Amino acid sequence: MRLPLFCVLLLSVSLAHAAPPELDWLDMMPPEDQKALEEMPEIDHNTPEAEGFSAKGGLKQDKGLPAVMYSAKTVPSLNGKKIRLGGYPVPLDASEAGTYETFFLVPYPGACIHVPPPPPNQIVLVTFPKGFKMADIYTPIWVDGTLNVEKTSSDLAEAAYVLRASSVKVVEEDDL
Template sequence: MRSLSALLLICFALLAQAATPELDWLELMPASDRKALEEMPEITHDSPENTGFSDKGGLRQGSGLPDVMYSTRTVPELNGKRIRLAGYPVPLENDAKGRSTAFFLVPYPGACIHVPPPPPNQIVLVRYPKGFALEDIYAPLQVEGRLAIEKTSNELADAAYVINAASLRLITEDNP
């Protein structure tokens, strides 16, 4: 009987995960921004001393990059929607045990730290009060929770969305 209960719990967990849609990063951008991004000339990802960076972190508006690189335009239909989103963490806050409780989730590794940050509508602030041990910022995570349109700004970057995470997990070869 105990194994049947465990099997049912696993089935319910898988069904709940399947019921939460996985969002693609480009779905966070309005169609006009996706089009502008596709038509944008290639930018180089030089060091933070590049003239495109502000001395306070992030990109400086007016540095010659197209406006889409600073876009905070969002997709209103996503506000309040429960989603799953995979990306890379940029740590912001830790608890007393050193576990990460707030971080930016970004679509590619090293964003906001070693290369120009993505547009604000491609950065999601994740709040996870339970905290988790962040051992590698180059290891992808999948976050699940309710997405909210909320603009946030700090010295690293600006974000146009927030997720109060219900759960998160490390993506590995064994656990894609």
């Protein structure tokens, strides 16, 4: 049975606009890091991170936290995958129009500001040439695009992945 041309076109348009598969943050950690994270004792927020952050933007490594908190180990099979990742933005440089073409995406709000930053394999550098206007860093967003295993570093943080975004949008209640 052949579908009418209209149905074929409608189907191809709806597939073209379908979101890519959603990626869970834990899937970006190799199994040994997931296990280490599960076995890690709860972090006491009075030490060691209360004493500050390193010049590289992460936690000071000389304070004795478990190595998984500094891990940049990645999952190579994710390289080049089209994905959707939900998280919270950490702004970098704003354009004159007040939009962000580059920002970090992290799994929880306030990372790198009020709470310890996640390990590099839980920080994604997002590039979005169209620019995205952020309401605030506590508003969750969806980022669709191509994920690459690529280590980057800035004064704020180190990231183990780069996501070249095709779209960025605020998470709506209907999305949950």
